[in-house]
Amino acid sequence: MIGLTLKQLRYFEALARHRHFGRAAEACFISQPALSLQIKELENMFGAPLVERGPRQVQLTSVGEAFLVKARQILLGVEELEDLVRASRGPLAGRLRLGVIPTIAPYLLPEIIASLSARFPDLELDLRESVTRSLIEDLLEARLDLAILALPISEPALQEFALFDEEFVLVRHRSEAENPVPGPQMLQTMRLLLLEEGHCFRDQALSFCQFDETQPRQLMEGSSLSTLVQMVGAGMGLTLIPEMAQALETRSADVSVARFPAPGPSRTIGMVWRATNPLSEQLMQIGMIVRGVGQKIRDQKND
Numbered sequence: 042m043i044g045l046t047l048k049q050l051r052y053f054e055a056l057a058r059h060r061h062f063g064r065a066a067e068a069c070f071i072s073q074p075a076l077s078l079q080i081k082e083l084e085n086m087f088g089a090p091l092v093e094r095g096p097r098q099v100q101l102t103s104v105g106e107a108f109l110v111k112a113r114q115i116l117l118g119v120e121e122l123e124d125l126v127r128a129s130r131g132p133l134a135g136r137l138r139l140g141v142i143p144t145i146a147p148y149l150l151p152e153i154i155a156s157l158s159a160r161f162p163d164l165e166l167d168l169r170e171s172v173t174r175s176l177i178e179d180l181l182e183a184r185l186d187l188a189i190l191a192l193p194i195s196e197p198a199l200q201e202f203a204l205f206d207e208e209f210v211l212v213r214h215r216s217e218a219e220n221p222v223p224g225p226q227m228l229q230t231m232r233l234l235l236l237e238e239g240h241c242f243r244d245q246a247l248s249f250c251q252f253d254e255t256q257p258r259q260l261m262e263g264s265s266l267s268t269l270v271q272m273v274g275a276g277m278g279l280t281l282i283p284e285m286a287q288a289l290e291t292r293s294a295d296v297s298v299a300r301f302p303a304p305g306p307s308r309t310i311g312m313v314w315r316a317t318n319p320l321s322e323q324l325m326q327i328g329m330i331v332r333g334v335g336q337k338i339r340d341q342k343n344d
Contacts, residue, residue, distance in 0.1 A: 044086060045083075045086060047115075047116070047119060048079070049079050049080075049082070049083045050112045050115060050116055051069065051116065052065070052069055052071075052076055052079045052080060052083075053080060053083060053091065053108070053109070053112055054109065054112055054113060054116060054182075055068050055069050055076075056076070056080060056092065056099060057092075057101055057105070057109045060098050060099045060100070061097075061098060061099060062076055062077055062099065080092065087104075087108065089102075089104045090102050090104070090105070091104060091105035091108055092105055113182055113183075116183060117182070117183045120183040121183075121317060121318065121319055133161045133163075133164050133320070133323045133326075133327070134161065134163035134164060135163070135164070135165060136165045136167050137164055137165065137166055137167065137186050137187075138167045138169070138184070138185045138186045138187075139166055139167065139168055139169070139185070139186065139187055139188070139189070140168075140169045140170070140171060140176040140179060140180070140185045140187070140188035140189070140190075141168065141169070141170055141176075141188065141189045141190070142170070142171070142172060142173055142176065142188075142189070142190045142191065142240075142241065142242075143170055143171075143172070143240065143265065143266075144236075144240065144241075144242045144266060144283055144286065145189055145190070145283075145285070145310065146168075146170045147286075147289065148283075148285040148286050148289060148338075149189070149285065149331075149334065149335070149338070150168070152334045152337065152338065153189075153330075153331055153334055154166060156330050156331075156333070156334050157327065157330060160330055169185065172239045172240055172241070173190050173191070173194075173240075173241045174239065176188040176190060177194060177196060177199070177313075180199060180313065180314065180315060181196070181198060181199070181315070183315070186314060186318070186320070186324070187312055187313065187314040187324055187327070188312070188313050188314075189204070189310065189311070189312050189331065190241070190310075190311070190313065191241050191242070191245070191308045191309065191310060191311070192308075192309045192310070192311035192313075193309075194313055196313075197316075198315060198316060198317075199313045199314065199315060199316060200313060200314055200315070200316045200318075200321065201311055201312075201313050202311055202312045202313070202324075202325065202328040203309055203310075203311045204309075204310045204311050204312060204328065204331055204332045204335050205309075205310055205332060205335040205336065205339070206307055206308070206309050206310070207283050207284050207285060207307060207308055207309075207310055208283075208284045208300070208301075208305055208306070208307045209245075209246065209249070209281045209282065209283055209284065209301070209305065209306040209307060209308070210281070210282060210283075210284055210287055210298050210299065210300055210301075211223075211279065211280075211281060211298065211299045211300070211301060212269075212270055212273050212279060212280050212281070212282055212291065212296050212297075212298055213273065213279045213296060213297050213299065214273060214274065214276050214279075214295065214296060214297070215274075215295050215296055215297050217279075217297065218297035218299075222299045222300070222301055222302065224301075225249060225250050225251045226251070228250045229250055229251070229252060231278065231279060232260075232261065232277070232278035232279070233246075233250065233260055233261075233278060233279065233280065233281075234260075234261045234262070234263060234269045234272050234273060234277065234278045234279065234280040235247070235260055235261070235262055235263070235269070235280065235281075236262065236263060236264070236265070236266070236269065237262045237263070237264055238262075242283065242308075245306065245308055246281045246306065248306075249281070249305075249306035261277060261278055266282050266283075266286050266290050267290055269282065270282065270290045270291055270294045270296060271294055273294065273296050274294035274295040274296050275295075281306065283308065285338060310335065312324070312327070312328045312331060
């Protein structure tokens with residue numbers, strides 16, 4: 042197909058992902074008319090309509106769906122070629138797209154950025170915070186280079202690298218500080234504050250509390266750990282948060298923090314990237330640096 046460009050493939054992939062010309066254009070940093078023109082040229086070149094233009098949303102035609110599969114394969118191959126060139130040059134440099142889940146990002150990223158900047162001064166971090174499901178999708182489709190999240194992921198196409206284990210702590214109103222720490226069975230009878238659907242930390246907390254799927258739950262939801270802790274301080278219930286969030290989120294709230302008796306709830310924090318990524322050796326080096334950051338934070342808490 043003479044004249045086909047990678048730019049057109051990227052524009053089409055963005056449109057297929059966002060299903061909206063305006064949002065796709067914004068993601069590609071171009072105007073909506075310019076994006077529309079490129080898609081129309083691509084359709085003319087291909088000789089068939091690739092998208093069905095609706096008043097609110099774009100749908101792919103059957104031909105468009107097949108085209109998308111091949112376009113993503115090509116774009117992934119190009120990304121891997123670029124990574125191969127970067128790997129041959131030695132130390133990491135240029136843009137590195139890193140995704141982090143919200144229950145890690147505020148507490149670990151500042152130290153990670155400082156450590157990576159010192160080790161790789163020519164590295165430009167492009168950060169994205171999102172839930173696990175979205176980060177995995179972006180990794181598989183080469184929109185991210187690596188992600189920091191809770192393991193296991195169990196995705197054959199992704200390489201997992203464990204960083205450290207982290208306990209969950211119980212956050213209650215300050216007036217309950219002297220009360221016994223409730224076990225999983227007791228937590229089922231209490232008003233538990235949890236993150237909204239889609240956060241893996243929510244699922245981990247529910248698993249520890251041994252909630253049955255058919256069992257009525259006294260649950261309230263918040264959009265962030267900060268919101269949950271403030272709700273606890275207002276006397277609305279209790280919650281679980283990861284240990285790394287304790288110092289930042291509880292310092293100005295009217296709450297008390299308690300540890301669960303062993304074996305308490307915990308999670309494994311790790312890094313994941315595409316197993317085919319030519320930068321795997323360099324990403325492993327980043328993993329070792331991040332592991333050291335996690336150890337440093339835990340040592341500071343124990344001092």
